[in-house]
Amino acid sequence: MVGRNSAIAARVCGALFIGYCVYFDRKRRSDPNFKNRLRERRKKQKLAKERAGLSKLPDLKDADAVQKFFLEEMQLGGELLAQVNMRRVDHLPSVIAVCGQPQPLLQGLQQTPPPVFQMLLTTLPTISQRIVSAQSLAEDDVE
Template sequence: MINSKLGIAAGVCGGLFIAYCIYFDRKRRNDPLFKQKLRERRKEAKKQKEAKTGSSKLPDLRDYEAVQKFFIQEVQKGEELLGIGDVENGVEHLSNAVAVCVQPQQLLQVLQQTLPPQIFQLLLQRLPAVSQRIANSASSTRTMVEDDVE
């Protein structure tokens, strides 16, 4: 007797769950903005993932405006991430900015005055690796251009 009541209750719950799924699937399919909302959510998730990984696409170092835009973008990202407590990624972005900066010594002096000493030391430790990565990127871009010329 108890098993049959339990079976009926489970069947009713299962049927309600399936009805719930069908209802919201139809609602989703008939929503004209569903695809647009989905694209926006995916784009936002991608931005958040890039911010977490600290990945930044390096500009063409020969294009002054692109380098200047990249510099400002990296300083802003670095400050934002440091502000929310993500020290590793914040320092990564600030080191990218220092590496492409026209006057890195002046920027380092400003950062030394504004950042806590332990974060500034982390920035100084990370700077050689980032500078090397940017130099490698510049040389690979130069090689690709030379290959196109030939």
């Protein structure tokens, strides 16, 4: 008898939950500004990514994409270091941020001029934070 009552209660709760979902989904979809707000939100997120330079970041779960990104950024960073272009050293911190083992890479980069290495160390936390926030934005955009 108790099992039967709990089964009935579970069915009623399930039906109420599904009714709740259907009601609010219809209410949301019938809102005339829903699609406009959704487009605007996605456009803002895309612009924020482009401004931060994160549109080119790979999916960290895809090993091939991370490896390709790593090699490209290392090449660009090396070329810019050879030109001693200190304003464009932003490629190397992104390489360090996506690298699985950054310690050997940092040890190798210690051979660069001290101001360049110091700039790398100061920009590394902000680049790492941008990568984390970009990944969370990509995961949040499920709608």
